[in-house]
Amino acid sequence: MTTTPENEVRASTDVTSMTVTELQAALQDGATSAEITQAYLDRIAADDDVLGSYLHVDPAAAVERAAAIDAAGSAGSGLAGIPVALKDVIVTAGVPTTSGSKILEGWKPPYDATVAARLGAAGTVLLGKTNMDEFAMGSSTENSAYRITRNPWDPERIPGGSSGGSSAAVAGGLAPWAIGTDTGGSIRQPAALTGLVGHKPTYGSVSRFGLIAFSSSLDQAGPMARTVLDAALLHEAIGGHDPLDSTSIDAPVPVLAEAARRGAGGDLTGLKVGIVRELGGEGHTDGYEPGVLARVAEAVALLESMGAEVREVSCPAFDLALPAYYLIAPSEASSNLSRFDGVRYGLRVGDDGSRDLDEVMALTRERGFGAEVKRRIILGTYALSSGYYDAYYGQAQKVRTLISRDFSAAYDEVDVVVSPTTPTVAFPLGSRVDDPVAMYAADLCTLPASLAGVPAISVPCGLSDGLPVGFQIMAPALADDRCYRVAAALESAQDDARGSRFLDQLPHRDAQAAGGAA
Structure with a gap:
């Protein structure tokens, strides 16, 4: 295709405000992947000193990759030529991967994670690796060993965590979409706080091979995007069975993009929606900001207006999700992180010949x-220690079973269950750093779906005090398409009501679209 001056201007100025489907159309109309990639690299160079969303960017490699895709004539076919950002917990061959920790500073893996390999095979262009809480342990991206990340809506507030680098990059126009990982809410919570769509897939439906493990029975990679359809397209590219992952489900990926397109039609007739009483429902509003509950109630009313039948459901074990999670996840982390010992790779301290191996490891x-990280290792080691295993870890696993049973009972009555994604909007930087319990409470609404392994999506549902509010939709295992259908219906109805896409409300969006500062 011929590239015209008009297309060059389009690719160099406003592409960073486009959705992925719009970028695909631009590529088919004559824009090049190299131009689009360069536009994002320019935004990163201009704005990331403030946002702190990336840990590693290689502009030369990104442009070279984009140019090769253009030369092959594949740009605009599927995902080919579309830039993407990856959370730095995802192993990438020859590209520094730190998991936000000094213990892996400078490490360049010899192989690709399955998620990275599948995106590479689809023809995407890697922009860089995004910042994160160290080993995915955190809810604010203030626990990164390298830098804090700021929320594009208000740079003095957190972007969520642990995938805060990915959320800030996409919301701030520094990537069209990104991959995050979700252990207890680390895709959905930052998506909610930055006005994005974020989906935690059914556990086992996206390969964990090449994800640096935090909690192996909970970790799951998934998409973060500006629209529901974009998230569905990215999810389809990374999903599916992987023989390299022993927890991978041998089942086809649902048709997610088509579900999103169908949902955008706005017809939810016959759909039964359950409002979870224990997650901000009647009588369970302590800790929830009034503005968050108001926006969620408005979203529920929109679902009703599209034909959905709404009722309240009770899931009593959800009240125990927070303590159960903070026994199970640290216990698994204490085992997983034992591999970081300074012997085989990464940082090594004190190896001067005067100390034995135990001293060097310590x-x-x-x-x-x-x-x-030290706090959670200590907590997990204690919970697994002799005399305490049954009292703590064992009991937490029993609670996990009760939570799964509550979901099953709810799905006997309704098709999806809904709640706020987070109890509050984004809180100020530093406000919870010294209060771990308050920090952990940020994941209050997202933990049940993680513990049960069911799919859950967060979609924006308005603003409270000028900051985004997220609406969470949860479905039965392997019914990810149901999440996308309902989320797309809500997104479409809200966009029609406000007359614009949600991220267009981001402060200074006009300046960003013209290549200005965030």
């Missing part, structure tokens, strides 16, 4: 792990 971990 010094390496002391310097390489941050405070939150």
